[in-house]
Amino acid sequence: MLYKVKERRSGSFSSPEDLDLGEPVGPREAPLYMRRYEFKYLVRLELAERLAELLAVHFELDPHCGGEGERAYIVRNIYFDSPHFTCFHDKLAGKLYREKFRIRTYNGPYSAPLFLEHKVKNGLSYLKAKIPLGGTSLRTFHDLKACLSDTVGRGNRLLERFFLHVSRHAYSPVVLVTYDREAYVLSLIHISEPTRPRLI
Numbered sequence: 704m705l706y707k708v709k710e711r712r713s714g715s716f717s718s719p720e721d722l723d724l725g726e727p728v729g730p731r732e733a734p735l736y737m738r739r740y741e742f743k744y745l746v747r748l749e750l751a752e753r754l755a756e757l758l759a760v761h762f763e764l765d766p767h768c769g770g771e772g773e774r775a776y777i778v779r780n781i782y783f784d785s786p787h788f789t790c791f792h793d794k795l796a797g798k799l800y801r802e803k804f805r806i807r808t809y810n811g812p813y814s815a816p817l818f819l820e821h822k823v824k825n826g827l828s829y830l831k832a833k834i835p836l837g838g839t840s841l842r843t844f845h846d847l848k849a850c851l852s853d854t855v856g857r858g859n860r861l862l863e864r865f866f867l868h869v870s871r872h873a874y875s876p877v878v879l880v881t882y883d884r885e886a887y888v889l890s891l892i893h894i895s896e897p898t899r900p901r902l903i
Contacts, residue, residue: 736823736830755885762887767809775885781806782880785872799826804865804874806836806847819847821861832861 746754768776783804784790793801802823809815817836822829836847868874
């Protein structure tokens with residue numbers, strides 16, 4: 704079994720105007736996009752465990768990890784894509800510019816808030832923003848659209864972009880990805896966060 708080790712360096716924030724997302728429909732109430740750099744590696748279990756031991760000496764365990772003795776927390780993602788799986792094929796093709804939407808939550812079902820996230824890859828860097836969905840449970844895609852429709856008219860750029868993909872490219876939920884994340888954090892000028900998802 705292979706494990707994914709990811710090094711993430713977070714830097715400046717970018718406003719939506721820095722992205723080529725088109726003109727806003729209403730007032731700007733969009734979240735800022737965090738610019739980050741990610742480096743991902745596939746390693747065998749023995750090396751992943753050794754890396755975790757080394758990181759624990761110099762880094763702090765992510766404060767979002769569970770209770771005492773817990774070194775990981777659960778990440779749950781529902782990814783959106785078109786009927787032709789455009790996002791999936793763009794990823795496989797290694798396109799330098801691509802974007803994706805997902806719903807993310809953590810730990811057990813119904814135990815943590817839900818977020819809608821927009822992630823844009825632009826060359827070597829990533830831009831990411833998220834908004835809370837105001838609950839811990841969404842039973843259907845209709846529930847999600849109803850939840851978001853109340854705020855889209857406020858000019859939130861992330862929501863506008865999401866509904867654009869839903870209407871123009873027929874985006875819908877396509878896959879659930881769940882894994883355990885073991886993350887370590889080092890705060891210097893930037894934040895470096897090596898993570899070790901335990902299962903891919």
